[in-house]
Amino acid sequence: xxxxxxxxxxxxxxxxxxxxxxxxxxxxxxxxxxxxxxxxxxxxxxxxxxxxxxxxxxxxxxxxxxxxxxxxxxxxxxxxxxxxxxxxxxxxxxxxxxxxxxxxxxxxxxxxxxxxxxxxxxxxxxxxxxxxxxxxxxxxxxxxxx
Amino acid sequence: xxxxxxxxxxxxxxxxxxxxxxxxxxxxxxxxxxxxxxxxxxxxxxxxxxxxxxxxxxxxxxxxxxxxxxxxxxxxxxxxxxxxxxxxxxxxxxxxxxxxxxxxxxxxxxxxxxxxxxxxxxxxxxxxxxxxxxxxxxxxxxxxxxxxxxxxxxxxxxxxxxxxxxxxxxxxxxxxxxxxxxxxxxxxxxxxxxxxxxxxxxxxxxxxxxxxxxxxxxxxxxxxxxxxxxxxxxxxxxxxxxxxxxxxxxxxxxxxxxxxxxxxxxxxxxxxxxxxxxxxxxxxxxxxxxxxxxxxxxxxxxxxxxxxxxxxxxxxxxxxxxxxxxxxx
Numbered sequence: 480x481x482x483x484x485x486x487x488x489x490x491x492x493x494x495x496x497x498x499x500x501x502x503x504x505x506x507x508x509x510x511x512x513x514x515x516x517x518x519x520x521x522x523x524x525x526x527x528x529x530x531x532x533x534x535x536x537x538x539x540x541x542x543x544x545x546x547x548x549x550x551x552x553x554x555x556x557x558x559x560x561x562x563x564x565x566x567x568x569x570x571x572x573x574x575x576x577x578x579x580x581x582x583x584x585x586x587x588x589x590x591x592x593x594x595x596x597x598x599x600x601x602x603x604x605x606x607x608x609x610x611x612x613x614x615x616x617x618x619x620x621x622x623x624x625x
Numbered sequence: 626x627x628x629x630x631x632x633x634x635x636x637x638x639x640x641x642x643x644x645x646x647x648x649x650x651x652x653x654x655x656x657x658x659x660x661x662x663x664x665x666x667x668x669x670x671x672x673x674x675x676x677x678x679x680x681x682x683x684x685x686x687x688x689x690x691x692x693x694x695x696x697x698x699x700x701x702x703x704x705x706x707x708x709x710x711x712x713x714x715x716x717x718x719x720x721x722x723x724x725x726x727x728x729x730x731x732x733x734x735x736x737x738x739x740x741x742x743x744x745x746x747x748x749x750x751x752x753x754x755x756x757x758x759x760x761x762x763x764x765x766x767x768x769x770x771x772x773x774x775x776x777x778x779x780x781x782x783x784x785x786x787x788x789x790x791x792x793x794x795x796x797x798x799x800x801x802x803x804x805x806x807x808x809x810x811x812x813x814x815x816x817x818x819x820x821x822x823x824x825x826x827x828x829x830x831x832x833x834x835x836x837x838x839x840x841x842x843x844x845x846x847x848x849x850x851x852x853x854x855x856x857x858x859x860x861x862x863x864x865x866x867x868x869x870x871x872x873x874x875x876x877x878x879x880x881x882x883x884x885x886x887x888x889x890x891x892x893x894x895x896x897x898x899x900x901x902x903x904x905x906x907x908x909x910x911x912x913x914x915x916x917x918x919x920x921x922x923x924x925x926x927x928x929x930x931x932x933x934x935x936x937x938x939x940x941x942x943x944x945x946x947x948x949x950x951x952x953x954x
Contacts, residue, residue, distance in 0.1 A: 480811075480868050485812065485825070488863055489813065493818060493821065496777070555770070555772070556770050556771060556772025558772075559773065559774070560772045567773075580771070583768035586668050600768070600771065
């Protein structure tokens with residue numbers, strides 16, 4: 480049997496992921512995360528008299544802390560498995576990715592374990608985040624005039 | 626390549642399992658069960674080392690012999706440099722042949738031991754195959770606590786170790802013949818679809834075995850593949866019919882048996898080197914001893930996956946080894 484025929488045979492039996500259902504779940508939970516974030520910004524700027532830019536930073540710190548904390552308690556992975564992109568795409572996903580890698584390698588030492596492996600998953604997010612920030616920064620200066 | 630044996634017997638087996646297998650349908654058969662993934666050790670890798678050590682200790686206790694009475698220990702696992710087997714062996718103290726053929730370690734180990742016993746090079750051997758779910762996830766996939774979304778057709782690595790003692794002393798189960806597998810690669814790159822990766826090599830070794838022994842598929846009361854899972858099982862049945870014109874009838878897959886797939890969160894079934902021997906040494910041997918099965922062909926299936934090669938966009942090769950067991954009358 481040729482490889483392409485075998486691929487067809489495999490595809491016949493391999494179920495497709497329920498994309499529509501996953502998208503709905505991700506939309507609802509991701510949307511809820513957005514609402515929560517905005518609520519936090521409003522609450523911080525109202526109660527602590529902060530500008531919404533500063534309140535935004537506090538909101539990120541809060542959500543990152545919650546993400547890390549729930550990962551340490553051991554059940555955030557089950558939520559991620561259910562909500563998928565609803566929890567992976569928001570800032571909680573980034574925190575969770577760093578934290579879960581740190582937990583996994585903590586017994587291999589502070590430097591050789593946690594230090595070397597904490598950004599195993601999230602490292603590429605940082606690299607490409609920085610690279611795209613440069614590109615968009617340059618575009619802004621040269622195309623849009625600063 | 627098929628080897629025939631006249632003088633090789635399986636005398637005793639032992640099994641040690643983790644939490645998910647303990648809650649599975651064969652729980653009453655296992656010699657030792659652990660409720661968590663650490664087995665009282667600090668890390669998952671050390672837990673796997675303990676499971677191998679435990680299973681060999683239990684085996685030797687059952688036989689009432691010492692480690693110095695065993696000629697060879699043949700074993701392997703999924704961790705890099707088969708590290709669990711190597712570390713366990715330093716505590717077991719039997720001369721070691723460490724082997725790697727992914728999830729087909731169990732039948733390859735039985736084959737090597739049988740060849741050496743048949744050739745009178747050794748009198749007896751202990752064969753182990755182990756795996757650890759979290760240890761394997763850590764090495765091959767994402768961090769365990771990350772819980773990244775998985776496809777429904779992925780399989781769940783079994784945790785535990787199965788050990789087996791073979792010798793030339795007569796017992797109720799005989800190793801009749803064995804067929805060495807050939808590495809196949811049908812271009813599958815999906816790391817979650819291990820059943821699709823392994824089905825072609827299983828089909829090839831079954832076909833080779835039947836050709837070499839001049840047998841029809843009906844000769845066997847049961848053909849048991851290793852860890853194809855629900856999807857891989859369907860693929861194998863279809864593929865082997867189309868490619869080799871073999872109609873698999875008395876056929877099952879140990880990945881679909883070791884867990885309660887409908888109740889446990891194990892996706893499409895079990896996997897790992899320990900999966901097939903954990904089912905065989907317990908449930909299947911029980912059936913053989915009760916006379917419900919006489920001739921069984923075990924086909925352990927291994928996906929020779931390496932994350933580095935997958936990142937280089939190479940497809941995943943696979944190997945399966947077959948071993949034929951018979952009840953001695």
